[in-house]
Amino acid sequence: MSEPAAGPRRRRPRGDVRAGLVAAGVELARTGGPDAVVLREATRIVGVVPNAAYRHFTDRDELLAEVCTAAMNELAERMAAGMGRVRGKRGNPGAAQRRLAAIGAAYLEFAQQEPGLFAAAFAVPQQHAYAGTNRTPLGLLQDALDELVEAGVLDPGRREGIEYPIWSIVHGTAVLTGRGPLRDAPEAELRKIEALTMAFIGNGLT
Amino acid sequence: MSEPAAGPRRRRPRGDVRAGLVAAGVELARTGGPDAVVLREATRIVGVVPNAAYRHFTDRDELLAEVCTAAMNELAERMAAGMGRVRGKRGNPGAAQRRLAAIGAAYLEFAQQEPGLFAAAFAVPQQHAYAGTNRTPLGLLQDALDELVEAGVLDPGRREGIEYPIWSIVHGTAVLTGRGPLRDAPEAELRKIEALTMAFIGNGLT
DNA sequence: TCGGGTATGTGGACAGTGTCCACATTGTTA
DNA sequence: TAACAATGTGGACACTGTCCACATACCCGA
Numbered sequence: 001m002s003e004p005a006a007g008p009r010r011r012r013p014r015g016d017v018r019a020g021l022v023a024a025g026v027e028l029a030r031t032g033g034p035d036a037v038v039l040r041e042a043t044r045i046v047g048v049v050p051n052a053a054y055r056h057f058t059d060r061d062e063l064l065a066e067v068c069t070a071a072m073n074e075l076a077e078r079m080a081a082g083m084g085r086v087r088g089k090r091g092n093p094g095a096a097q098r099r100l101a102a103i104g105a106a107y108l109e110f111a112q113q114e115p116g117l118f119a120a121a122f123a124v125p126q127q128h129a130y131a132g133t134n135r136t137p138l139g140l141l142q143d144a145l146d147e148l149v150e151a152g153v154l155d156p157g158r159r160e161g162i163e164y165p166i167w168s169i170v171h172g173t174a175v176l177t178g179r180g181p182l183r184d185a186p187e188a189e190l191r192k193i194e195a196l197t198m199a200f201i202g203n204g205l206t
Numbered sequence: 207m208s209e210p211a212a213g214p215r216r217r218r219p220r221g222d223v224r225a226g227l228v229a230a231g232v233e234l235a236r237t238g239g240p241d242a243v244v245l246r247e248a249t250r251i252v253g254v255v256p257n258a259a260y261r262h263f264t265d266r267d268e269l270l271a272e273v274c275t276a277a278m279n280e281l282a283e284r285m286a287a288g289m290g291r292v293r294g295k296r297g298n299p300g301a302a303q304r305r306l307a308a309i310g311a312a313y314l315e316f317a318q319q320e321p322g323l324f325a326a327a328f329a330v331p332q333q334h335a336y337a338g339t340n341r342t343p344l345g346l347l348q349d350a351l352d353e354l355v356e357a358g359v360l361d362p363g364r365r366e367g368i369e370y371p372i373w374s375i376v377h378g379t380a381v382l383t384g385r386g387p388l389r390d391a392p393e394a395e396l397r398k399i400e401a402l403t404m405a406f407i408g409n410g411l412t
Numbered sequence: 413t414c415g416g417g418t419a420t421g422t423g424g425a426c427a428g429t430g431t432c433c434a435c436a437t438t439g440t441t442a
Numbered sequence: 443t444a445a446c447a448a449t450g451t452g453g454a455c456a457c458t459g460t461c462c463a464c465a466t467a468c469c470c471g472a
Contacts, residue, residue, distance in 0.1 A: 017449085035241075040429065048450070050430085055449050060430060122386055138387070164388075164399045165375060165406035171386075172378025173370070180328055180377075181344070182370075193370045200371035204410050223420085246458065254421070256459085261420050266459060 018056040020046040025067035026117070033116045034123035037064050061125045071121035072136070075110050079140050082106030096151040100144040101198060104170050107137065108194055111174035119179060141167055154205055166201055173197045224262040226252040231273035232323070239322045240329035243270050267331040277327035278342070281316050285346050288312030302357040306350040307404060310376050313343065314400055317380035325385060347373055360411055372407055379403045 024045040028036045039060045040050045057063045082102040088095025111118040134142075141163050148154040154162075176182045177190050185193070230251035234242045245266045246256045263269045288308040294301025317324040340348075347369050354360040360368075382388045383396050391399070 038429070039431095049452080051432090051452085052450050054431075122381075124387075161398060161402045162406070164379070164382075165403050168378030168382055168403060169371060169375040169406075170378070171382055172374030172376070175328075175381060176370075176374055176377055181330075192367060196367045197371050197374060200368075200375075200410050204406050244458070245460095255423080257423085257461090258421050260460075 017046060017048055017052060021053055021056060021063060022066045022070060025063055026070050029067050029071060029120040030114060030116045033119040034064060034068070036116070037067050037120070039063060065124055068120050068122075068124040071117040072124075074114075074117060075107070075121050076136050076140060078110050079103045079106045079137060080135060082109075083140065083144065090147055091150045093151040093153050096144070096147045096153055097202075100141075100148060100201075103140055103144055104198060104201070107170050108174055111178050115178050118174065138163065138167060148205070158205075162205075165204065169197055169201060223252060223254055223258060227259055227262060227269060228272045228276060231269055232276050235273050235277060235326040236320060236322045239325040240270060240274070242322070243273050243326070245269060271330055274326050274328075274330040277323040278330075280320075280323060281313070281327050282342050282346060284316050285309045285312045285343060286341060288315075289346065289350065296353055297356045299357040299359050302350070302353045302359055303408075306347075306354060306407075309346055309350055310404060310407070313376050314380055317384050321384050324380065344369065344373060354411070364411075368411075371410070375403055375407060 021042045024042040025037045027045070028038065028041060037060075039053055042063065043050045043053050046052075053063065057066070082105060083099050086095060086098045086102050088098070090096075134140075145154065145159060145163055145166070149156050149159050173194065177185070177193060182190070182193070227248050230248040231243045233251070234244065234247060243266075245259050248269065249256045249259050252258075259269065263272070288311060289305050292301060292304045292308050294304070296302075340346075351360065351365060351369055351372070355362050355365050379400060383391070383399060388396070388399070
């Protein structure tokens with residue numbers, strides 16, 4: 001009874017349906033990962049007929065890509081937030097180290113609290129643009145490492161390319177303990193693994 | 207015209223259809239990853255009606271689980287093979303290090319040469335048994351690390367739990383450079399990242 | 413040897429999905 | 443105001459996983 005009884009229902013404002021579909025897709029991904037992003041369900045949530053989606057996306061894959069980008073952005077956002085909570089001037093050795101630890105912790109925390117979105121973030125079909133901003137996981141990590149060099153904690157000679165092993169170890173931990181084979185280890189065990197991961201990184205930097 | 211003209215076609219030997227379905231599933235996964243393991247297509251390959259699959263698996267998920275296990279076994283097999291190619295007595299420091307490097311290299315190589323199977327190996331729905339044998343990626347890694355301790359290369363005090371960061375870094379590299387955001391980096395770049403990964407591990411052990 | 417029971421395969425059906433086509437409506441612009 | 447582009451609708455198709463009832467082949471005990 002919420003609909004205003006027949007009458008040619010007003011069309012939603014421009015671009016509203018598209019945004020709604022993406023938002024709906026994000027919620028679906030949050031619950032069930034990328035596979036749960038089903039086009040028809042998204043249109044149902046928005047309250048529109050399935051075909052309407054094809055006015056905004058050529059494919060289900062295009063919708064999914066949009067959802068994935070949103071998920072990746074949320075991950076980056078949480079990393080930035082975690083880093084922002086660390087006080088201390090840029091270049092301060094202790095603060096620099098804590099900031100690196102903070103983005104790593106935020107990464108793992110996101111993977112644990114939002115397994116669906118985390119999986120979606122890395123389930124991009126085809127190609128990911130990422131153009132423009134470097135407010136991405138990799139960009140943030142690189143910033144943190146650059147600060148570590150500035151602060152004199154990390155030898156400049158060892159800086160080049162070190163973001164990749166570090167990203168790998170954090171991502172690997174997230175995946176293996178999340179959806180992966182280590183998923184049903186007891187909570188305490190998982191904490192220990194995370195601590196080992198962080199320690200291993202620290203070890204590799206000094 | 208290849209069928210022997212009507213007549214009640216002989217039933218296949220016991221357990222043959224089941225094995226065939228798994229094999230077909232593996233081939234599908236090899237080409238397109240876990241999502242490509244579609245039950246009806248597998249039955250088509252085996253030459254049987256879709257419903258026949260339900261005499262051997264309760265679910266498509268159960269078939270998929272079987273396929274995933276097979277994929278994981280193949281990964282373990284390749285790691286074991288890579289390790290086996292390294293000569294030198296157990297406990298020899300150099301050989302121990304080369305063996306660790308070999309299983310890491312085999313892991314990355316498998317992920318690159320068989321992206322579909324690699325993805326499938328870690329796409330197990332629900333729970334993974336793995337009971338019995340420890341001829342698994344983790345088991346092999348643990349063996350290699352134990353040997354490293356025996357050989358006096360790795361301080362016994364740092365042995366406990368170190369398999370997890372190491373597995374994580376290798377797995378993370380495989381995922382990020384395979385299906386992940388680093389997937390379309392140029393070949394040379396990928397090699398460099400792999401080398402950095404291995405170096406980072408060596409650094410973390412000594 | 414035979415007869416029944418169990419394992420296995422078949423045929424037909426259903427709901428759900430992505431996607432296509434033709435049509436209707438709206439909002440905008442010349 | 444008339445034409446046009448953007449957007450939404452209705453109906454259809456092939457494909458998927460899964461269910462039910464039925465048919466057959468094989469095996470084991472009498």
